[in-house]
């Protein structure tokens with residue numbers, strides 16, 4: 001995009017959803033407090049070359065954001081005029097930010113960039129990080145081309161939505177892109193890009209109907225009890241994502257039930273290590289990845305379990321047809 005084109009688009013919208021960034025101490029514990037106006041009041045002291053619109057979408061802990069909220073949010077962003085907007089900042093709780101940002105990458109049908117941010121410290125904290133994170137998110141948008149990219153910005157670091165993970169409960173630097181590396185860093189008020197924006201993923205249209213798309217994420221543990229898994233499969237989920245052992249392995253006692261489930265529904269193999277890809281042709285023992293893939297389970301590739309569950313759920317909401325093949329196509333393009 002040329003500078004002239006960029007200058008023609010002079011608006012950024014900040015959409016507030018809640019989270020620690022908007023929480024205050026109340027009767028000894030943090031809870032949602034600041035609405036959009038109060039949260040963003042500090043911006044009036046900052047000289048920023050864009051018009052900033054505020055939209056208060058909700059004010060909840062991120063554990064309470066729902067799929068219907070997420071779909072409404074994506075539709076709202078899609079409806080913004082791309083000739084006017086440089087980008088959108090979404091503020092929300094950090095607990096589910098890696099899932100919602102990835103979902104926006106799949107759902108928002110727009111070339112407007114989206115920077116999702118939050119805070120590790122509440123608005124009551126003497127050195128709250130929320131305002132700095134919002135400013136960094138605005139700076140990312142000011143310095144990046146509108147390709148419909150979705151990033152998570154915290155602690156001056158910029159992460160591609162599809163790679164970012166929350167890896168610590170409380171540290172300011174709680175987010176990591178692992179082996180994929182940072183998308184960039186905000187340095188001296190500008191974006192230093194370390195990596196290019198990843199190739200956009202194919203967008204998914206979904207209705208708000210989530211009834212046929214129950215997907216369970218299940219970590220597999222040492223000597224996991226097969227009867228428990230049998231009960232879960234009997235309940236009739238539309239899909240199952242396993243955070244399996246190592247590079248895609250399970251105890252062999254689980255094989256009959258997993259094979260049976262995979263005949264009916266997509267059963268995705270991810271790793272509970274949450275780092276590195278599932279192997280395809282390394283381990284040949286019963287319960288190894290070669291055996292599981294041959295029994296009809298599908299590889300989650302590099303996707304951590306929570307993102308595989310998000311992708312599978314949105315795919316099923318889009319259409320139950322060919323969900324295994326379509327899931328695998330996304331997995332190939334993920335990295």
Ligand code: DAS
Pocket residue numbers: 018019020021060061062063092093094095096118119120
């Ligand atoms: N852990 C909190 C946060 O970081 C709560 C939440 O996710 O809403 O925002």
